[in-house]
Amino acid sequence: MKLYDSHRAPNxxxxxxxxxxxxxxxxxxxxxxxxSGEHKTREYRDRVGVPHVPSLELDDGACISESVAICRYLEALYPEPNLFGHDPKEQAIIEMWTRRCEFYLANPIMLNVRHSHPALAALEAVQVPQLADYNRVAAERFMKTLDRHLAEHEFIAADRFTIADVVSAVGLDFARLIKYRPPEDLTNLARWFEACRARPAAKAGV
Ligand SMILES: N[C@@H](CCC(=O)N[C@@H](CS)C(=O)NCC(=O)O)C(=O)O
Structure with a gap:
């Protein structure tokens, strides 16, 4: 299999x-x-179907994009350690949190960074500072929810590290590009974030 990757990109x-x-x-x-727009070339789009990374090309040539779909596929091939849930209830709860974290945290943070960092202007037709502010405020609203949840839980979606933690930690870490740090009073979020960043796997390809 081949992973189409882009070193600094969060997904x-x-x-x-x-x-x-x-x-x-x-x-x-x-x-x-x-x-430099390599993902927009005819060759890449024909192969992958969308001008996005990541994409996982299987040995039969099929390409899977969407990072969480790729991770789910890898979990099916390599079940341990389990990141997506053991039984239907756990799977649904992990998916619930993963979607919340993607919609209300990782995506707004990504838009905040893309509309603030001068170097990322290359990825946007136009950078809109108000969009950056709006998305930072939206992400911080969900950070408060997460902080309250993490007061009672070590990890976001289960009693162990899961895909929901990966999505959230990668999102927050991406914001370091613009030297963003979550509000200091969110101490439970800070404790969880440092625990995620301390995992050896957090350094993969970084
Ligand atoms: N929802 C998709 C998002 C993919 C995505 O937007 N990837 C970014 C890099 S993190 C990208 O390819 N950006 C290229 C562009 O915006 O032109 C996923 O989770 O894989």
Whole structure:
């Protein structure tokens, strides 16, 4: 299998992190330079279907994009350690949190960064500072919810590290590009974030 990756981009990092948690080493990593538009070439779009990274190309040539779908596929091939849930209830709860964390935290943070960092202007038709502010405020609203939840829970979605933690930690870490730090009073969030960042797999390909 081949992973179309882009070194600094957050969504491919989710996949690299999951691969490292599971000790997956038999995937060839191919760097795609999104800053120069390599993901928009005819060849890449024909192969992958969308101008996005990551994408996982299977040995039969099929390409799976969407980082969480790729991670779920890898979980089916390499079930341990379990990141997506053991039984229907746990799977649904982990998916619930993963979607919340993607919609209300990771995506707004990504938009905040993309509309603030001068170097990322290359990825936007136009950078809109108000959009950056709006998305930061939206992400911080959900950070408060997460902080309250993490007062009672070590990890976000289960009694162990899961895909919901990967999505959230990668999102928050991406904001370091613009030197963003979550509000200091969110101490439970800070404790959880440091625990995630301390995991050996957090350094995969970073
Ligand atoms: N929901 C998709 C998002 C993919 C995505 O937006 N990837 C970014 C890099 S993190 C990208 O390819 N950006 C290229 C662009 O915006 O032109 C996923 O989770 O894989």
């Amino acid at each position: 491919p990092r989710r996949v690299r992190w999951v691969m490292a948690e599971k000790g997956i080493e038999d995937v060839e990593i191919i760097q795609v330079d999104i800053m």
